[in-house]
Structures are given as C-alpha cells and as structure tokens.
Amino acid sequence: MMDISDLIKSISLFKPETTLIVTFMLAMILDMAFKKSKNIAGYIAIAGLVIAGIFLFQQTGVNYKAFANLLVIDSFGQFMKFIVLMSSLIIIVFSFFSNELHNAHTKLGEYYTLIIGMTFGMFLLVGSANLIMIYVAIETMSISSYVLAGYTREVKRASEASLKYVIFGAVSSGIMIYGISILFGLTGSLNLFEINQFLSVNNVATLPLLLSGLMILSGFGYKISAVPFHFWTPDVYEGAPVTITAYLSVASKAAGFAVLLRFFKTGLLDSVPGTSEAWQLLGNIDWHYVIAVLAVLTMTLGNLVAVWQTNMKRLLAYSSIAHAGYLLMAVSVMNDNGVSAVLIYFVFYMLMNLGAFFVVQLIANKLDSENIDEYNGLGYRSPVLAVCMTVFLISLAGLPPTSGFIGKLYVFSSVINSGYIWLAIIGVLNSVVSLYYYAKIIRNMYLRDVESAKTKLVFSPVTIAIVLMLAIPSLLFGVYFTPIVEWANYSMNIFVGN
Amino acid sequence: MEIGLTHYLVISAILFSLGLYGIITRKHAIMVLMGLELVLNAANINFIAFARYGGMNIEGHIAAIFVIILAAAEAAIALAIVLNIYQNFRHVNIDEVDDLKG
Amino acid sequence: MDLITIAFYFFSALTIVFGAVVVFTKNIMHAAFSLLFAFFGIAGLYVLLSADFLAITQIMIYIGGILVLIIFGVMLTTRITGVDVKTGKIGKIQIGIAGLLTVLIAATLIMIFSTSKWYLADSKPLDSTVNEIGTALLTNYLLAFEAASMLLLIAIVGAAFIARKKH
Numbered sequence: 084m085m086d087i088s089d090l091i092k093s094i095s096l097f098k099p100e101t102t103l104i105v106t107f108m109l110a111m112i113l114d115m116a117f118k119k120s121k122n123i124a125g126y127i128a129i130a131g132l133v134i135a136g137i138f139l140f141q142q143t144g145v146n147y148k149a150f151a152n153l154l155v156i157d158s159f160g161q162f163m164k165f166i167v168l169m170s171s172l173i174i175i176v177f178s179f180f181s182n183e184l185h186n187a188h189t190k191l192g193e194y195y196t197l198i199i200g201m202t203f204g205m206f207l208l209v210g211s212a213n214l215i216m217i218y219v220a221i222e223t224m225s226i227s228s229y230v231l232a233g234y235t236r237e238v239k240r241a242s243e244a245s246l247k248y249v250i251f252g253a254v255s256s257g258i259m260i261y262g263i264s265i266l267f268g269l270t271g272s273l274n275l276f277e278i279n280q281f282l283s284v285n286n287v288a289t290l291p292l293l294l295s296g297l298m299i300l301s302g303f304g305y306k307i308s309a310v311p312f313h314f315w316t317p318d319v320y321e322g323a324p325v326t327i328t329a330y331l332s333v334a335s336k337a338a339g340f341a342v343l344l345r346f347f348k349t350g351l352l353d354s355v356p357g358t359s360e361a362w363q364l365l366g367n368i369d370w371h372y373v374i375a376v377l378a379v380l381t382m383t384l385g386n387l388v389a390v391w392q393t394n395m396k397r398l399l400a401y402s403s404i405a406h407a408g409y410l411l412m413a414v415s416v417m418n419d420n421g422v423s424a425v426l427i428y429f430v431f432y433m434l435m436n437l438g439a440f441f442v443v444q445l446i447a448n449k450l451d452s453e454n455i456d457e458y459n460g461l462g463y464r465s466p467v468l469a470v471c472m473t474v475f476l477i478s479l480a481g482l483p484p485t486s487g488f489i490g491k492l493y494v495f496s497s498v499i500n501s502g503y504i505w506l507a508i509i510g511v512l513n514s515v516v517s518l519y520y521y522a523k524i525i526r527n528m529y530l531r532d533v534e535s536a537k538t539k540l541v542f543s544p545v546t547i548a549i550v551l552m553l554a555i556p557s558l559l560f561g562v563y564f565t566p567i568v569e570w571a572n573y574s575m576n577i578f579v580g581n
Numbered sequence: 582m583e584i585g586l587t588h589y590l591v592i593s594a595i596l597f598s599l600g601l602y603g604i605i606t607r608k609h610a611i612m613v614l615m616g617l618e619l620v621l622n623a624a625n626i627n628f629i630a631f632a633r634y635g636g637m638n639i640e641g642h643i644a645a646i647f648v649i650i651l652a653a654a655e656a657a658i659a660l661a662i663v664l665n666i667y668q669n670f671r672h673v674n675i676d677e678v679d680d681l682k683g
Numbered sequence: 684m685d686l687i688t689i690a691f692y693f694f695s696a697l698t699i700v701f702g703a704v705v706v707f708t709k710n711i712m713h714a715a716f717s718l719l720f721a722f723f724g725i726a727g728l729y730v731l732l733s734a735d736f737l738a739i740t741q742i743m744i745y746i747g748g749i750l751v752l753i754i755f756g757v758m759l760t761t762r763i764t765g766v767d768v769k770t771g772k773i774g775k776i777q778i779g780i781a782g783l784l785t786v787l788i789a790a791t792l793i794m795i796f797s798t799s800k801w802y803l804a805d806s807k808p809l810d811s812t813v814n815e816i817g818t819a820l821l822t823n824y825l826l827a828f829e830a831a832s833m834l835l836l837i838a839i840v841g842a843a844f845i846a847r848k849k850h
Contacts, residue, residue, distance in 0.1 A: 090825070097826075104833060111840070150826040193844045200837040207830055215644050216827050222651045223834045226658050230841035233662060242662070242669045243678050245845075249659045250613055250675065254604055256655075257620040260648055261597060264627035268590075271635045271802035273644060281802075288799045294791075584691045586803070589728065590796035592695045596702050598789035603706035605781040611756050615705050615718055618749065622725050625737075633732040636804030639815045643824050645737050646816070649744050650831050654838035656749045660756040661846040667760040 093149035096156045098138040099164065103203040106131025107196055114192030121185075124195035125175050131199060132172050139164055146578045152274050154210045155345070157578035159422070162571065163209045163341040166429050170334040171202045173437050173553075177326045180546055182448040184324055187235040194234055198330070201227035205338035212349055214263045214273045214299075217342055218256070221302060224338060225252050228331060232323040244322025251315040255305035262298025265291055275350040276580055282351065289367045296368065299346070300377075306339030307407045310380040317388075320400030325447060328396055329440035332403040333433050340410060340429070344422055347414075348577045371503075374415035379509050382408025386516040395443045395453045398520060399436070402479060405517060406432060412510055413494045416501040419575045424493040426571035431486035431560060435478040438553035442472045445550070449540050458524055460532030465540040467547055469528045471554035478557045480521040481514050486560035493568070589630035597623035610663045610673040614656065621652050691731055697724030711761060715754050722746050733808035736816055 094101075109131070110124040117123045139161060147156045175198060178184060184191060204224030211217040229252065233245025267273055269291055270281040281287075304312035320328045347370065385405030392398035410432075413424040443453060445468065450457050462469040478487030491514065498507045560567060596619050603616025625645045632641025663673050670678055697720055704717035722745045729738035809815065820828045 093826075107833075107836075151823040153824070153826045193840060197837065197841060200833070200840075203833065204837075213827070215647050215824070216830070219647060219651065219827050219830050219834060222655065223830065223837060226654060226834065226838050226841060229658055229662065230845055233665065233845060236665050236845055237669070239669050242665050245662050246610065246666050246675070246678060249655075249662050250610065253614070253617050253655050253659060254620075257600075257617050257624070261620060261624040261627070264624045264631070264644070267641060267644065268627060268631040268635070268801045269799075271631070271638060271804070273640050291795050291799045294795060584688055584731075586801065587797050588691065588695075589732065591793050592698060592728065594789055594792035594796055595699055597792065598785045599699075599702045599706050601788060602781055602785040605784070606706070606778055609711060611753060611760065612711060612714060614756075615714055615753065618718065618745075618753075619702055619705065619721070622722070622745075625741075626725060626728060629729055629732045629734045629737060631801065633734070633806065633808070634804075635802050635806070637733075637806040637809060638804075639812065639819050642734055642737055642812055642816055643819050643827075645734075646740060646820075647827060647831060649740055651834070653744055653749050653752075654835055656752050657838055657842045658845070660752055661842040663756055664759055664846050673760050 089149075089151065092147065093154070096142065096145065096147055096149050097154075099135040099142075100203060100206050102131055102135040102138055103199055103206065106135070107199045107203065110196045110199060111192065114190070114196070118190075121190060122179060122195075124192045125179060128175050128195040128199050129172060132168055132175070132202070136165070136168050139168065148212065148276075148578075148580060149210075152276055153213045153216045154207070155212045155349070155578050156210060157576070158574040159345070159426075159577045160210045160341065162426050162574035163337055163429075164206055166337045166433055167202060167205045167209065167334045170330065170337070170433055170437060171198060173433075174198065174326055174330045174334075176549065177329065177437075177441055177444060180448070180543075180549075181324065181326050181444060183235060183444075184326065187237060194231070197227045197231050201231065201330075202334070205334060208338045209341040209345075211342060212275045212345065214266065214275070217346070218260055218263065221256060221259075221306065221342075224335065225256065228327070228335065231327045232319055232331070234327065235324055240322040241324065244319045247315050247322075248319045252305065255301050255312055258298050259302025262295040262301070265295035266299070269295065275346065278350050279352065279579075293368050296351075296370070297373070300343075300373075303339055303343045303346070304377065307336050307343065307410075308404050309377050309407055309411060310384045310404070313381070313384070313404050316404055317397050317400045320403070321394060321396045321453075325396060325440060325444040325453075328400070329437050329444075332399070332440070333436055336403070336407060336410075337429055337433075340414070340425055343414060344425065345577055347417060348422075349579050352417075352579070371415050371417055374411055374417075375503065375506055378408050378411035378415055378506070380408075381405070381411055382510065382513045386513045386520075389520050390516065392520070393455050395446075395455055395458075395524075398455065398524075399439060399443070402517065402520070403436065405513065406436075406479075408513070409491065409494055409510060412498050412503075412506055415506070416497055416503060418497075418501060420497040420500060422577065423568075423571045423575040424490075424497040426574060427493045427564075427567055428490035430567050430571075431478065431490040431557070434553050434557045434560070435475045435485070435487055438471065438550065438557060439475040439479065441546075441550060441553065442468060442475065445542055445546055446540075449542075455524060455527060458527045460528070460537055461540075462529040463533065464537055465542065468540070468542065468550060471550045472528065473525050474554045474557050476521040476524055478561070480518050482518075484558070484561045486557050486564065489561055489564045586630055586634040589626055593623045593626040593630070596620075596626065608674045608676050610666070610675055611660070613675065614659055614663075618652065618656075621648055624648060687731065690727070694724045694727035694731065697721070698728065699724075711757050712754075715750070715757055718753070719746055719750055722750065734812060736812045 110127045114124040207220035229249040235241040308316040389401035413421040478485035481487045481491035600619030628641040628645045701717040701720040726738045726741040
C-alpha cells in the first residue's frame with residue numbers, strides 16, 4: 084500500500100509528465116480562444132516541451148520507484164525521455180513548414196494537442212514497471228498516433244493508413260494483454276519487481292512462460308516494427324503525413340525499445356548483481372536467441388525489400404525496419420553494453436532519420452511527389468539540400484565519418500564482445516545491402532539529369548537552417564562522439580531496486 | 582467433477598481462438614473489431630479466474646477493469662476511423678482499401 | 684450436479700455458441716446481436732467467479748457502451764436495405780488455413796492451460812469486491828487510474844476530430 088510520503092515524492096518526480104498534461108489542456112483551450120492564429124497550439128506545445136525538458140533535467144541522478152512501483156524514475160528512463168522530447172520538439176518545428184498539413188486544414192489545434200498527448204503516453208511507457216501501466220501507456224500513445232496518422236482525413240491514403248494502423252495496433256495489443264493475463268496466472272502479480280522475485284524463488288513451467296513472453300513481445304514488436312509484426316509499417320509510413328511518419332519512426336520506436344529493455348531487465352533478470360556480465364535470465368528460456376532471431380529477420384527483410392522501393396517514404400519505412408533490426412541485435416546480447424549501444428544509436432538515429440524525412444517533406448512541398456525519380460539532379464537544383472541529404476543517407480548506411488558509423492560501431496562491438504560473431508556477420512552483410520539503396524538516391528541526386536535545364540529549387544533560409552542544424556551534428560558526432568558515449572554509459576543502468 | 586480454474590481457462594482459450602479466427606477471416610472492418618472484442622474478453626476471463634483461484638487477488642480485477650476502459654476508448658477511435666474510411670471509399674472492407682502498395 | 688455446475692455450463696455454452704456465431708455468420712447485424720449474448724454469458728461467468736463489480740461493469744460498459752457503439756458503426760457504414768449487409772469472405776483455401784491455425788492455437792492453449800502449474804492460493808470469496816477495488820484504484824493503481832482519464836480525454840478529442848463533418 085502506498086503511504087502519503089511516497090505519494091508526495093512521486094508527484095514531485097512526476098513534474099515533466101504533469102507539465103505535458105497541463106500543456107495538452109492549455110493548447111486545446113487557447114486554440115479555441117484564439118481563432119485567428121493558426122499555429123498557437125504549436126507554440127504552446129513547444130513552450131510546454133521546453134519546460135518539461137527542464138524538469139526532466141532536474142531528475143538527473145534520481146533512482147526511485149514512484150506511485151507504489153507503477154513507475155520507475157531512473158537515468159535510463161531520463162535518457163529515453165530526452166530522445167522522445169527532442170523528437171517531439173523537432174517534429175513540431177517541421178510541422179510549421181508542412182504544406183500537406185496546412186492545405187488540408189485551416190487550423191491545426193488538435194494536431195499539436197495530440198502530439199503532446201502522444202509524448203505523454205511515451206513518457207509513461209518509458210518509465211512503466213507494471214504490466215497494466217505498460218498497457219495503459221501503450222494505448223495512450225497508440226490512440227493519439229492512430230488519429231495523427233489519418234490527420235489529413237480527406238486524403239484517401241491517409242485515412243487508409245489510419246485504418247490499417249488502428250486494426251493492426253488493436254489486434255497486437257489484444258494479443259499482448261492475453262499474454263499479460265497468462266503471466267499474471269503464472270506469477271500472481273502484475274508488478275515487474277514482484278514477478279522477478281517470484282521467478283527467482285519458484286520454478287515456473289517453461290511453455291506458458293515462453294508463450295506469454297512471445298505474446299507480450301508482439302505488443303512491443305508492433306511499436307518498434309520488428310518482423311513479423313511489421314505489416315503496418317510501409318503502408319502507414321507512406322500514407323501518413325510525412326511529419327507523423329518521421330515521428331513514428333523515431334519517438335515511438337524509442338519508447339518501444341525502452342519498454343522492451345525494461346521488461347527484460349526488471350522482470351526476467353536474475354537479481355544477482357553482475358553489471359557488465361550478460362544478464363542471468365530466469366525461467367529456463369534463452370531469450371537471447373528469441374531476440375536474436377527477431378533481429379536477423381527484421382534487418383534482413385527490411386533491407387531486402389527496401390531495395391525495390393521507388394517511393395521515398397516507403398523506402399525510409401523499410402530502412403527504419405532494418406534499423407530496428409540493428410537495435411534488436413544490441414538488445415539480444417542483454418547486457419549493459421548492449422543497453423548503452425542502444426542509447427548511443429538512438430541519439431544518432433534521431434538526427435539522421437528526422438533529417439532525411441525533413442528533406443523528403445521539403446521536396447514534397449515543392450514537387451508534390453515522393454517518387455525517387457524526383458530527386459534526379461537535386462545536387463544541381465538545390466546544392467545545400469542535396470549535400471545535407473547525402474550526409475543523412477551516408478549516416479543511415481553507417482559509413483565513416485558520420486555519426487551513424489559510430490552508432491553501428493558500438494552496436495556491433497557489443498554483439499561481438501558477447502560472442503555472437505554469427506549475428507555480427509549477418510549485421511555487416513545487411514549493412515552492405517543497405518548501401519545499395521542509399522547510394523541509389525545519392526546517384527540520382529548527382530549523376531542523373533545533370534544536363535537537364537530543370538529550374539533551381541529555392542527553399543526559405545529558415546528551412547535550410549533547420550536541415551543544417553540536423554546535418555552538422557550528424558557529421559560532428561561522427562568525429563567527436565565522447566560526450567554522447569559518456570552520457571549513455573552513465574544512463575545504461577536500468578534501475579531494478581535496491 | 583467440480584468446476585475449477587482449468588474449466589474457465591479452457592473457455593478463455595476457445596474464445597481467444599474464435600476471436601483470432603474472426604480477425605483473420607473477416608474483411609469488414611467492424612467484424613474484425615468484433616473478433617478483437619472476443620480476444621479482449623478472453624483475456625479478462627483469464628484475469629478474473631486467476632484472481633479468484635490465486636487467493637482472491639484484487640489485481641486481476643483491476644487489470645480487467647482497465648482492459649474494459651481501454652477497449653471502450655479503442656472502439657470509439659476505431660469506429661471514428663471506420664466512418665471516415667466509409668466517407669472516403671464508400672465501403673469498409675479492409676482488403677479493398679489498398680491504394681498503398683509496393 | 685449442483686447449481687453452480689449447471690450455471691457454469693449454461694453460461695459457458697452461451698459464451699462459446701454466440702461467440703462462434705459472431706465469427707461465422709455472414710450477416711453483420713446477427714454478429715452484433717450475438718456479441719450481446721456472448722458478453723452476457725461472460726458476465727455470468729464473472730458472477731460465478733465472485734467478481735460482482737466486474738459483472739456489472741461488463742454489462743454496463745460492454746453491452747451498454749461498446750456494443751451500442753458497434754451497432755451504430757454497422758448502421759452508419761452498411762446499407763441495411765441492400766445486399767451489403769452480408770459481408771464478403773475470403774477464399775476457401777484461406778478459410779481452411781485460418782481454421783486449421785485456429786484449431787492448432789486452441790489445442791495448444793488448452794494443452795498448456797490444463798497441464799501447467801499456476802499460481803494458486805487458498806481464498807474465500809469476498810462478500811463484495813467493490814470496496815477492495817475502490818481502495819486499490821486510488822492507492823496502488825492511482826497513476827494508472829489518472830493516466831486512463833487522460834487516455835479517455837485523448838480518445839474523445841481524437842474521435843471527435845476524425846468523425847467530424849467535412850468543411
């Protein structure tokens with residue numbers, strides 16, 4: 084039972100989330116009050132996110148089980164929340180420049196409001212340490228994202244995207260809750276800490292534990308679009324407004340990976356301390372292999388199918404599936420090095436993936452198309468944009484001297500250090516395949532239509548500045564990456580209590 | 582034979598499988614949602630049965646209540662989206678809503 | 684057979700039979716109304732499991748709320764008078780595969796459920812669960828309770844936005 088001092092401390096540690104709730108309400112009310120101003124809710128959302136960020140920063144070094152173990156406040160959660168927060172901020176800025184959204188609606192109040200709602204859901208998900216809390220948090224973020232995916236609701240493909248998203252999402256969360264019910268039956272508890280204790284003392288039948296674990300994984304796998312729960316990804320990424328596509332590919336994946344790692348470490352790890360060693364898992368099931376198989380399937384399918392794509396959003400959708408595969412590789416080693424690699428990778432992935440999507444958005448604003456052929460001769464039509472896009476693509480492919488290379492380096496070294504050489508080899512082979520389709524875009528930009536007299540594309544200085552603000556760090560962190568690595572190493576310990 | 586935990590679990594297993602069958606075979610979006618409701622109810626039977634035989638553990642009841650709340654929210658959103666699809670496509674058959682391909 | 688046993692088999696039969704009608708019937712209105720009886724059967728099972736509050740919640744929210752919502756959805760998206768009430772089905776082979784898969788899943792689940800060792804404890808049914816549930820919701824599950832209210836707000840805003848008339 085929760086006592087009052089615990090409650091007061093919990094509420095004081097809940098400030099970032101409280102800020103988001105207040106922002107949600109304010110954005111909604113002020114949007115109705117100021118009918119003339121189109122982006123008022125967006126400005127409020129930015130202000131709210133900045134304040135939430137300050138509160139989040141104040142929690143540095145805090146490890147606490149809040150709200151009677153429903154929520155864990157720790158540095159791992161703080162890191163992931165910063166990723167979510169940063170990408171929400173960047174996406175709101177992107178949305179100011181989206182023709183697609185502004186043509187469809189005269190006002191975007193609900194849009195910014197729902198982004199804040201989704202951020203709130205992801206903050207909860209990152210910290211949840213109770214299966215019911217995880218379910219509530221996943222649904223909070225899902226319900227906002229279903230609506231956001233179909234935000235341009237008169238556009239056929241957007242409404243189709245939201246239908247597919249909601250159907251697949253509802254089914255996978257239904258299967259997840261069935262898995263949770265089985266785990267509850269095995270252990271008599273919904274709390275990850277108590278489940279952990281029960282599993283370490285009692286011998287639990289393997290088959291139902293495996294079954295419930297797989298069913299719960301289907302809910303997480305859906306969020307990170309891991310094969311075989313990826314069916315929705317290409318269609319939803321192509322149909323949704325490009326800002327939302329970018330958002331789903333970064334923030335929602337970050338929250339999914341955070342809950343996946345926390346579920347395994349808090350729920351299924353033997354609490355014998357052994358920090359840099361592989362986590363001892365409970366219950367006779369080798370989850371390393373389950374996750375490793377998922378990782379191999381995910382990256383291979385993502386990369387192979389991406390080769391055939393001609394629509395940029397679809398191509399980046401498959402590429403994001405492949406990146407989920409690389410990240411799953413780091414999860415599958417299940418030690419703190421793996422966690423640190425996931426954290427490092429996510430910082431760089433956020434920069435390069437959001438950058439690539441913003442370029443796609445800018446091109447679509449001008450040319451009203453996302454076809455890969457529209458990028459022909461871009462190197463001559465808009466040199467700055469093409470150079471930035473090249474940086475993002477090289478970084479996504481994981482070549483030096485970009486930050487993507489450093490991210491991959493840490494992922495692969497964590498895999499090799501744990502002795503999964505075969506997994507690392509499959510990962511490297513996949514990176515080679517991915518080079519093909521990233522290089523295809525670069526070739527289109529510089530080697531196609533060189534002679535053509537197509538008009539120059541002129542973009543406003545503000546948008547170019549935003550692209551540069553994402554491209555320069557993508558390059559810079561490729562050379563000077565120590566601060567990120569140190570931050571990740573500081574944050575890699577998931578708090579498991581005492 | 583006295584009615585025990587296993588009886589309820591078997592009912593739940595059958596209901597879960599029926600729901601899955603509905604989800605896989607139905608084309609009509611609302612029919613898929615009905616299949617989903619069966620799956621959620623199967624999970625709820627599990628929660629309540631485990632709660633009853635696990636020492637009247639109230640956590641199972643709490644879980645079931647949250648499942649019902651979220652099912653309502655999800656159904657509301659899903660039906661709003663289905664209505665929107667109907668306005669755009671004049672039907673709601675999932676496999677015929679396929680402008681996106683590749 | 685005592686009364687409990689008879690009641691159990693009655694409610695389970697109600698649940699399974701009407702659950703089957705929901706997924707096998709071609710008529711969408713029949714499916715929606717069969718869902719009503721299936722939900723009612725499940726509420727009966729809850730009573731047998733001495734979950735009185737849940738049984739009432741099941742009837743009020745599932746039958747009174749969700750089912751009405753679904754029936755509205757059916758009526759707004761299908762031409763009741765036309766042939767469209769009968770919904771399309773997929774090909775015979777796919778049905779066969781889906782059926783086989785379903786039977787397989789059901790068999791596996793029943794096998795696991797009937798052989799596994801579950802977390803069991805002696806218990807005597809409470810007179811009423813309302814008190815316990817209320818206490819738990821406002822102490823140990825306070826955050827989940829509040830988060831659910833936020834979720835419902837988001838759902839209302841979202842659903843109202845998506846379903847709003849075009850301008």
